[in-house]
Each structure stands twice: as structure tokens, then as C-alpha cells.
Amino acid sequence: MKGLVLLIVWTMSSLAAAFSFDNDVPKDIQNQMLADLKFIGTIQSDCSSDFHLKIFGKVDGRDYTHFFETRVLSIGLSDCGNPKAVACVNIFNPSKMWITNNFIKFSHPQVARMMIVFHESRHTESQNGNWMHATCPNPFLDENGKEIKSIWTGSSLAGEPACDITPFGSYGSSMIMLKNISKFCKNCSEKVRQDAGIYADDQFKRVIDADAIAAIKQDLYNGTEEVIEIGKY
Numbered sequence: 575m576k577g578l579v580l581l582i583v584w585t586m587s588s589l590a591a592a593f594s595f596d597n598d599v600p601k602d603i604q605n606q607m608l609a610d611l612k613f614i615g616t617i618q619s620d621c622s623s624d625f626h627l628k629i630f631g632k633v634d635g636r637d638y639t640h641f642f643e644t645r646v647l648s649i650g651l652s653d654c655g656n657p658k659a660v661a662c663v664n665i666f667n668p669s670k671m672w673i674t675n676n677f678i679k680f681s682h683p684q685v686a687r688m689m690i691v692f693h694e695s696r697h698t699e700s701q702n703g704n705w706m707h708a709t710c711p712n713p714f715l716d717e718n719g720k721e722i723k724s725i726w727t728g729s730s731l732a733g734e735p736a737c738d739i740t741p742f743g744s745y746g747s748s749m750i751m752l753k754n755i756s757k758f759c760k761n762c763s764e765k766v767r768q769d770a771g772i773y774a775d776d777q778f779k780r781v782i783d784a785d786a787i788a789a790i791k792q793d794l795y796n797g798t799e800e801v802i803e804i805g806k807y
């Protein structure tokens with residue numbers, strides 16, 4: 575009898591971990607996302623940065639899968655109330671992730687799609703105030719005076735709520751994830767590691783607080799300004 579009760583509890587908890595798609599999410603996008611999550615579940619490494627350990631655990635597919643499946647229970651289609659949005663989470667129903675037409679119509683590498691998915695997964699954390707964004711500077715310029723735009727849509731970000739002031743927010747955490755994959759994934763292709771590095775370095779620009787920037791450099795860039803060349807690790 576005791577065994578039966580345990581079995582039921584186990585079945586329920588494993589069901590709770592699964593997520594579902596709304597019917598209006600196009601089938602090819604559903605399949606793409608399932609394939610992307612399957613890929614992320616295969617990642618292996620021997621090393622993870624301190625911030626990565628704190629946020630996700632190891633640079634390891636099992637830890638990524640656990641992170642996602644304990645946060646996102648369903649995926650739907652929405653415009654997120656903003657034509658520039660790629661995806662969103664509504665804080666009143668935080669276990670649901672919404673993707674927009676921008677997620678669907680732009681073509682980006684697999685690991686970049688996962689960056690969006692894990693960014694949104696971070697927003698499900700009600701206990702952490704959902705890691706709300708900070709407002710980007712206006713104008714929003716890089717060190718060469720060039721305007722920083724969304725790598726996903728090309729939209730202007732100046733004055734938009736599309737930045738972070740902590741390494742642990744959605745932009746910070748997802749760039750930490752991708753930078754770790756770029757540096758430490760031992761079974762990823764060179765293309766995946768390069769893509770991860772490019773998108774991580776791009777999202778790092780969304781972190782606008784000096785202390786947060788210094789902390790991420792300490793964690794992942796050897797404390798230097800220099801972007802670490804892929805393949806050196």
C-alpha cells in the first residue's frame with residue numbers, strides 16, 4: 575500500500591514537470607523548441623563559472639533541463655503588448671511563457687533561441703520579483719559611439735525597459751549561461767560555441783550597472799575588457 579502511494583506521488587511530480595504548448599503555437603515551432611530543449615539537455619562540461627553555479631548549477635544538460643522544467647509549465651502565443659517583444663512572462667501567471675511573432679519570424683541560431691527561452695524562464699521567479707528589467711540609457715551607445723540595438727529584431731533599445739542592473743537578472747543570467755557554453759561546453763560544435771559567444775557578448779551590453787559589469791568580467795572574462803577568444807579554453 576505504501577508503495578502504491580509513493581508511486582502515485584512520483585507520477586504526479588513527473589507530470590507536473592512536463593510542459594505543454596497551446597494549440598495556436600505553430601506545430602513547426604513546437605517541434606523546433608522541443609528539439610532545442612533536447613539539444614540543451616545534452617550539454618556536457620568539466621567547468622562552470624561561479625555565477626553559473628549559483629544560477630543554473632553546472633554547465634550540464636540535466637541542470638538546464640531541471641531549471642526549465644521547474645519554471646515553465648506551458649508555452650503560448652502572444653504579442654506581449656509590445657511590437658518589439660520576442661517573448662514574455664506575465665507575472666500574474668508566471669509559469670507560462672509566451673512567444674511572439676518576432677520569435678518565429680526571425681531566424682537565429684539554436685543556442686540563441688535557447689537564450690530567449692532561458693531569459694524568460696528566469697522571469698518566472700515570482701520569489702525574486704520576476705527579475706524585472708531596468709531601463710536602458712537614452713541614447714544607448716557602445717564604447718565606439720555606435721547605437722546598441724536588439725540583436726534579435728534590430729529594434730532601438732534606447733530608453734526601453736530592456737536592460738539589467740544585476741548579473742542575476744534575465745539578460746545577465748542568460749548571457750552567463752551562453753558565455754559558459756561558449757567557454758566550457760565540451761561536446762558542442764565549434765559553431766554552437768561561437769554562436770553562444772557572440773550572443774553572450776551582445777547580451778552583456780544590456781547589463782548597464784558598473785558593479786554588475788565588473789562582477790561578470792571577474793566571473794567570465796578574466797576580469798578584463800577583452801573578449802576571450804573562443805577555443806582558448
Ligand SMILES: [Zn+2]
Nearest residue numbers: 693697707744
Ligand atoms: Zn525579459
